[in-house]
Amino acid sequence: MTSAIPHPVHFGRIAPTLPVADMDRAIAFYTQVLGFTKAFENGNPVGFVILKKDNAELHLTLDKQHKAVPRNVAHLLVHDAAALYQHLQQHNVRVIKALRDADFGMRCFVFADPDGNRIDVGENR
Known part of the structure; x- marks a missing residue:
């Protein structure tokens, strides 16, 4: 493996985009259960949504044939994993x-x- 060459480009946020088969159901889950708020939506019917909560940002994209994969698709770092687990x-x-x-x-x-969609949750100990 070679070492990375520094470059002048500053990276901003990066957010996972999750495919969902039912946009309304997904929005309800992420807003009502996890407490995200909808920051942006696009399409009629809605095919893309940006959700935000605290420092987290999540994008949802409509894929009516979506089939989940057997691996984690996003990692969420939290301050109290036990509290979220119980919730x-x-x-x-x-x-x-x-x-x-x-x-x-x-x-x-x-x-x-x-x-x-599998979300891996972690809390630094």
Whole structure:
């Protein structure tokens, strides 16, 4: 592996884009369960949405044939993984990997949104 060559371009935010089969269902989940707010939408019917909460930004794109993949598609860093884990359990959200203190120094778990998109949650310990 070669070392990276510095360049003058400053990077701004980068946000994951998740495909969803049902935009209304996805928006309801991310706003009502996770507390995001809709910052932007495009299309009629809506085919693209930007959601924001605190420092997190998430993009949703409509794909009516979306099939979930068996890997994590986004990582969410939080300040209290246990509290979010409990909140998601109270809302009957599907947990893929239970809350644990990992040997790499994080408290973490994985959940799936209504479209099966796997979100890896981590808290630095």
